[in-house]
Amino acid sequence: MLQVPFIRENKALVIERLAKRNIDATEMIEAVIALDDDRKRLQSELDNTLAESNTLSKQIGILYKSGEAQKANALKDKTSALKDSSKTLNDDLNNTVVALHELLCKIPNVPNQIVPSGSTEDDNLEVYKEGDIPVLSDNALPHWELAKKYDIIDFELGNKITGAGFPVYKGKGAKLQRALITYFLDKNTAAGYTEYQLPLLVNEDSGFGTGQLPDKEGQMYHVTGDNLYLIPTAEVPGTNIFRDVVLNETELPIAVTGYTPCFRREAGSYGAHVRGLNRLHQFDKVEILRVEHPSKSYEALEGMVNHVKTILQELKLPYRILRLCGGDLGFTSALTYDFEVFSTAQDRWLEISSVSNFETFQANRLKLRFKNSEGKNELAHTLNGSALALPRVLAGILENYQTEEGILIPEVLQPYTGFSIIN
Structure with a gap:
């Protein structure tokens, strides 16, 4: 605010x-x-x-x-x-x-001066691209067909148990999912982030503090009996650790990471582009967030972007980074970089991470302050990013690593999975 x-x-x-x-x-x-x-x-x-x-x-x-x-x-x-x-x-x-x-x-947050003008995602500015797009065989399959072929994700079973958008991971699919979560957390903690295990439901004050409430688009699941909300991202409980807190300047920066399931109604999402893992109501994500001194938050944002880069480089997935235009910028963000992985089988880019600086916008709602060198209370800056969201990373691995013999596992993940191929 x-x-x-x-x-x-x-x-x-x-x-x-x-x-x-x-x-x-x-x-x-x-x-x-x-x-x-x-x-x-x-x-x-x-x-x-x-x-x-x-x-x-x-x-x-x-x-x-x-x-x-x-x-x-x-x-x-x-x-x-x-x-x-x-x-x-x-x-x-x-x-x-x-x-x-x-x-x-x-009133949404004021965009940073380098945010490009524009109305839609087509106006986002590509600022970086890395990785070779693999050449697949003519009979290459999208991930939802690979999931059925190798019996690693069951979309129909999830639909039976709950509804569309709640897949069931099984066998090597479940183990690959767990391997990605552990790998992401290990990367984040090695980079100085403290791991937290966070609640999956939050109260109204927490939802308001990070800007999810008021829920203008009805995207949050509301547990009406207890007036609690299922989290859309670990950003919400993670950042609210510091709600109504006055920090000492010497405590900054603070870096937090956490794995949680995430829940989003995704109201209004239809069509072929939401098939399979492309858009879900429940998905897993590892988050990173920071509380920073205002003078250092954009340096920290650059560091977060570079951190996500290293993960994608190790996974050897082709990716690009976009600076979001004003029309595509989230309500609370001053500047956001989106990471997208190229899905060769679908011939399209899939968003896998957003890394954002909210400046004082969330901190003002949260009453998150620090005592500066003059002894006065000052609003901190908050930042967060996905490191990473699993569904589309998994889709990218399944599609880009498919061969005639089966789906190869990225080398960096093999110590976590205990196998090198799904066949």
Whole structure:
């Protein structure tokens, strides 16, 4: 959530940058400033009214003690009017504060200056590409057919047990899935991230803190009986470790990793592009997140991007990195890099990771602060990324590593799987 002082001091910049998201924010920004003006005015009037009422109350006490009851009673009528006025002012102030908060919750984060303008994913900017795209045989199969051929993922069984988008991994498929999770966690902890095992359900405060609530698109699973939400990513419980926390500057940076299943309704997702593992309601993901000093967060973002690069280099998968345009940028992000793996069998790029800097946007919602060198509380910067999301990485391995003899296992994973081929 944007801070009101930041909006006031950078009004033109905020409107200009939000235009990268194809949003004309002029009216909203003007409304924020007007509501904040009203808030300040009402607070001042309320303070003055309460001060006057307190002064009169003291005078009434003195008058009664002095035997001047008539004068005291005359002032009591005035204090009664002031109490009515203060109640009205207090109600108006509370309503204004709520309206201001609700409006601020509707305004997305301000994109970084290097975010390209654009409306759709077609306007994202490719900034890096690496790896050779393998040449497959004419009878190469997409991963959902390979899964059936080698009996390693059962989509129909998942549909029977739960519904579409809940696959069942079995045999070597389950072991490959587990191998990827362990490999990703080992890579992350070796890079200095502390591993956490996190809850899979969160409360409303946690969902609000990282920006998943209000859930404008209805993508979260809601456990209505207990008013809890199934997590869409480990970012939510992981970042909320630090909600309502004041850190010492010497504690920064903080680096966290965790594996969780993730749950997304994926409302409105249909068509051939969502077949198999391409888009699921339940999937596994290993997340990395950081709490950083504002002066070092973009250096940290670069480090996170390079970290994900090393994983894909070791898996020897062809990949590219995109800098997301304003129209494709997430609500809470100031700058996001997407990683995509090329699926040779599907002849398309599959998104496998997003690495983002939220600057102070989440921290303001979370009240996540640190005490700076001057002893003042300052909002930290938060960052997160997938390292990595499993379904499309697995799809890329199955499709790009398929041979006439079977599906080869990337060399780096073989110590984890205990086998070198699925056949």
